[in-house]
Amino acid sequence: MAEKVMVKGTEAIAEAALRAGCRLYYGYPITPQSELTEYMARRMPEIDGTFLQAESEVAAVNMIYGAACTGKRVMTSTSSPGFSLMQEGISYIAGAELPSVFVNVVRGGPGLGDIQPAQGDYFQATKGGGHGDYKLIVYGPESLQEAVELTGKSFDVADKYRTPVLILADGMLGQMMEPVSFPDFVDEKELPDHSDWAMTGTKMERDAHRVTSFNIDPYGLEEMNKRYQARYKEIIKNEKMYEEYMLEDADVVIVAYGTIGRIAKSVAKMAREKGVKAGVFRPITLWPFPYEELAKYNDQAKLFFTVEMSAGQMIEDVKLSVNGKKPVGFYGRMGGVVPTPGEIFAKLMELV
Incomplete structure (x- = not known):
């Protein structure tokens, strides 16, 4: 480097x-x-x-x-x-x-x-x-x-x-x-x-390669x-990748990705200052999603809290990981609005 x-x-x-x-x-x-x-x-x-x-x-x-x-x-x-x-x-x-x-x-x-x-x-x-x-x-x-x-x-x-x-x-x-x-x-x-x-190019030294997704035989296409x-x-x-941040003793697992993952880390610090043991689970590979790696916090956590700049899309994968064992809260902003640490923190404290 x-x-x-x-x-x-x-x-x-x-x-x-x-x-x-x-x-x-x-x-x-x-x-x-x-x-x-x-x-x-x-x-x-x-x-x-x-x-x-x-x-x-x-x-x-x-x-x-x-x-x-x-x-x-x-x-x-x-x-x-x-x-x-x-x-x-x-x-x-x-x-x-x-x-x-x-x-x-x-x-x-x-x-x-x-x-x-x-x-x-x-x-x-x-x-x-x-x-x-x-x-x-x-x-x-x-x-x-x-x-x-x-x-x-x-x-x-x-x-x-x-x-x-x-x-x-x-x-x-x-x-x-x-x-x-x-x-x-x-x-x-x-x-x-x-x-x-x-x-x-074969250079007349091999058979021509064929690159296609087309196969008119349904059984052949099934094999593909x-x-x-x-x-x-x-x-x-x-190939799964993820980051765990202050999750060793966390009662609240904040799940966020991308730039919201950075903001979520600030929220976790704010929560701990108020006595709430929060940490962040940040998927880096959104597919494959780290379901099992997130699910290992099912016994430890009291609450999962998903934060996104959307109406709630990744939350469905979070719920699959949690599998109904713990509540999953959500906070999201849409239309290009970036949520602030303060408003995310306020929602978290409301849920807690």
Whole structure:
């Protein structure tokens, strides 16, 4: 890691992608992530990469589909309405088993909404926004440093499992500035070899590779789906990430992700000053969700308290973890309103 530099969130993710070996970026500008697209437009030519501004998000995701067929590290970024437009293409990419990285800097909705931070895309990200039985690995970073680290990891796990990966940020993370330490550039010669399936040209030395999600035989398509589901089980087994904060003696478990996870830590400190033993459980992988890891607090905790910038979406996964054994409270703001520590604390004390 080099010395820390002050950088904007969207630009931090972009630079981290370049250092992870991404040399193909296709996207379309949309607030509050347009700076990521602009950064790629400037930096890609400097490192012999390819940047292309597509005519729409639909075009961009299909360019990602085609580029990923070559086995190279590819990426796009967007915000909520644009990510909605990409869902059909993402389903195709998942079905074709293509490693690729997506960034959704979430803003207020539904519909066109506004350009303020929100977390209303949780269902879309974790339950599959497109058609069919597929999953995305979804990361929810809380800081720019974590976003940088998870960007590199996203490309690694995408290659490992041949699956699309999503970094689910929000407008606050995308627009804030923080000091960040970047990793060195990867040696491109050491990146995974996908020559066994990628479409790189036969050079008349092998049979042509075929990359598709299409199978007109229902039994054949079922076998493909079984292969996907077996892979998802491996991901669940190996890739869950989460943070536990002051939970050793906690009576109240605050569950929050992304930038709200940072705010929740302040709330836990405020609660302890008032004699309430609170701690924070922060899922980092939103899928696979750490159900069992959260469930281990069922015996210890008296209350679970979910905080989100939404009407309540992750709370459903929290309730699955708790399985009715303890009460689950909720506080949320919508439309791009960021809850303050004070108002979250007030709701917590009301529930306690």
